[in-house]
Amino acid sequence: MLHGYALGAVMATFLGINLFGLFGQLLVGLINGSFYALLALGLAIIFGLLKIINFSQGALYMLGAFTAWMALEYLQINYWWALFLVPLTVGAFGILLERFLIRPIANEDHLYSLLLTFGVALILQGLFTDWFGSSGLPYAIPEELKGGTKLPFMYLPNYRAWIIIFSLTVCAATWFMIEKTKLGAYLRAGTENPQLMQAFGINVPLIVTLTYGFGVGLAGLAGVLAAPVYSVSPEMGSNILIVVFAIVVIGGMGSIGGAILTGLAMGIIEGLTKYFYPEASNTVIFLVMVLVLLVKPSGMFGKEA
Amino acid sequence: MKNKKLNLAIFGLALLAPFALYPVFLMKVLCFALFACAFNLLLGFAGLLSFGHAIFLGTGAYVTGYLMLTYSITPEIGIVAGVIVSALVGLVYGKLAVKREGIYFAMVTLALAQLMFFFYLQAPFTGGEDGLQGVPRGALFGLIDLTDNMVMYYFVLAIFVIGFLLIYRTVHSPFGQVLKAIRENEPRAISLGYKVNQYKLLAFVLSAALAGLAGSTKALVFQLASLNDVHWFMSGEVVLMTLLGGMGTIWGPVLGAVTIVGLQNFLASGPLANYIHVVMGVVFILCVLAFRNGLVGELQRLVKKNF
Structure with missing residues (x-):
């Protein structure tokens, strides 16, 4: 062990690069990337079936974080219950949204549903700004995940490791469900040809509603996960959503994976930039988007132009 | 003929308005009306939803503001410079954005706008969070002092009329007809041999330049250029103005801008001051659900039905 640390000290400034700093930023990047992945996944699932971009995805992520905060503050519902209950609550909210606001205009130009969900985002953000102010609220890390682990090049807080493991598990499970199970087959068939599905006696509107609820529930889940690491604030959603839009343009909506x-x-590219050239860390993802638009406009995994 | 009378009546009203209403409020309305008209050229006539149009408003404002503060130039030169830079940014962004369609176009423009937002936040010449304050209005052509609000009002009105007429001409030109053809059926326009992307790009640049004109003028009116002008919320606001007024109509964005700016002013002094965003969101939803033709669209329908 001692030997390992001595080696670590030598390696710490390998090629003039501060490895402690580098790994630290890589970790931050992985965590941000986990949130990007969860939100982009939700957007992609919703887009697949409804062909709309859910502009309120960021606001629902914010709603998830605030619901977790309120549940703890007012109802003493702890983190673990919140992790289970909040996605259901946000998902249920999403189902109401789809049923009463989005479905009536499902046959109109999809730009209208984009504008509609933008309106929903404005309302949510406005309400929470008025209720809680625009400065962030703290949410404590659950007892079980406090502390951290010392690795050769870095100190890994347990909660951050948990975010990465948990969100990747959720992403992988969702991918498996959609690509490999019967339920997922319905979903994919509904994406391909909703009329034919309907003719086979499958309740397509119900699938659409549930899919929307699920996609939105993922945003709620991301919100709970984010509450202890980022401060819970009304603007947390809009900032991350624009980045996720760029990611969606980069990746294309063609595939869940x-x-x-x-x-x-x-997330990782952003983390690396934060280390090597911090001035560009806010903009690097947008610059990647520009590059992708120049080289492969349909996106890395896109199917259509 | 009837329309001509209506247009003249509105223009006459605009000439007399500052004697009845606060000129600064009216100038704000005119700036936003021009901004919305420029945006409508893209959304209403070419069918392209740009969700980052604030960046052109803000670019115009920053460029004019910076030049007026740093060099002792006259306002018309400041405005021309603002318009040119906005058009150049529009050219670059347009070239990238027209590669994608529909909702992707909206996402690309929003993301590009956010890129520029961070640039303005960090750039040394924008004053960061404080913005550029105390921008001098100067003297038009070095002759007419614009400090007085009444004088400034007629200058802003003149700019608005020029911009509005330019948009009117564009929409009713063969170029405008091709834009509408693209909006209605893009594959058909392509098969007829039109280079669709070039038309879209030209519309984008024109719209960006006019949005820049609105921004440059706004910077002179309020003597301020700030991050608010480039924020995504501003981009959403102009979408709302156009949607509420009636996209694809000539007067819709003007009426939308009057309504929204008036509503904001009214709310700001009332008990709902903290709920401006919420009210905007509600108006958005109502427009989309029940009111997709907008105020002018609905009015036209009523007139057609009853007269």
């Missing part, structure tokens, strides 16, 4: 991979990759 593509959305997850692009989300993670962009």
Whole structure:
């Protein structure tokens, strides 16, 4: 062990690069990437069936974080219950949204549903700004995940490791469900040809509603996960959503796996930039988007132009 | 003929308005009306939803503001410079954005706008969070002092009329007809031999330049250029103005801008001051659900039905 640390100290400034700093930023990048992946995945699932871009995805992520915060503050519902209950609550909210606001205009130009969900995002963000102010609220890391592990090149807080493991598991499970199970086959068939599905006696509107609820529930889940690491604030959703839009343009909406991979990759690229050239860390993902538009406009995993 | 009378009546009203209403409020309305008309050229006539149009408004404002503050130039030169830079940004962004369609176009423009937002946030010449304050209005052509609000109002009105007429001409030109053809059926326009992307790009640049004109003028009116002008919320606001007024109509964006700016002013002094975003969101949803033709669209329908 001692030997390992001595080696670590030598390696710490390998080629003039501060490895402690580098790994630290890589970890931050992986965490951001996990959130990007969850949100992009939700967007891709919703887009697959409804052909709409859910502009309120960011606001629902924010709603998830605030619901977890309120549940703890007012109802003493702890983190683990929140992790289970909040996605259901946000998902249920999404189902109401789809049923009463989005479905009536399902046959109109899809730009209208984009504008509609933008309106929903404005309302949610406005309400929470008024109720809680625009400065962030703290949410404590659950007891079980406090502390951290010392690795050769870095200190890994347990909660951060948990975010990465948990969100990747959720992403992988969702991918498996959609690509490999019967339920997923319905979903994919509904994406290909909803009329034919309907003719086979499958309740397509119900599948659409549930899919929307699920996609939105993923945003709620991301919100709970994010509450202890980022401060819970009304603007947390809009900032991340624009980045996720860029990610969606980079990856293309063609595949579920593509959305997850692009989300993670962009998080890591952002982390690396934060280390090597911090001035560009806010903009690097947008610059990658520009590059992709120049080289392969349909996106890395896109099927259509 | 009837329309001509209506247009003249509105223009006459605009000439007399500052004697009845606060000129700064009216100038704000005119700037936003021009901004919305420029945006409508793209959304209403070419069918392209740009979700980052604030960036052109803000670019115009920053360029004019910076030049007026740093060099002692006259306002018309400041405005021309703002318009040119906005058009150049529009050219670059347009070239990238027209590669994608529909909702992707909206996402690309939003993301590009956010890129520029961070640039303006960090750039040394924008004053960061404070913005550029105390921008001098100067003297038009070095002769007419614009400090007085009444004088400034007629200058802003003149700019608006020029911009509005330019848009009117564009929409009713063969170029405008091709844009509409693209909006209605893009594959058909392509098969007829039109280079669709070039038409879209030209519309984008024109719209960006006019949005820049609105921004440059706004910077002179309020003597301020700030991050608010380039924020995504501003981009959403102009979408709302156009949608509420009636996209694809000539007067719709103007009426939308009057309504929204008026509503914001009214709300700001009332008990709902903290709920401006919420009210905007509600108006958005109502427009989309029940009111897709907008105020002018609905009015036209009523007139057609009853007269």
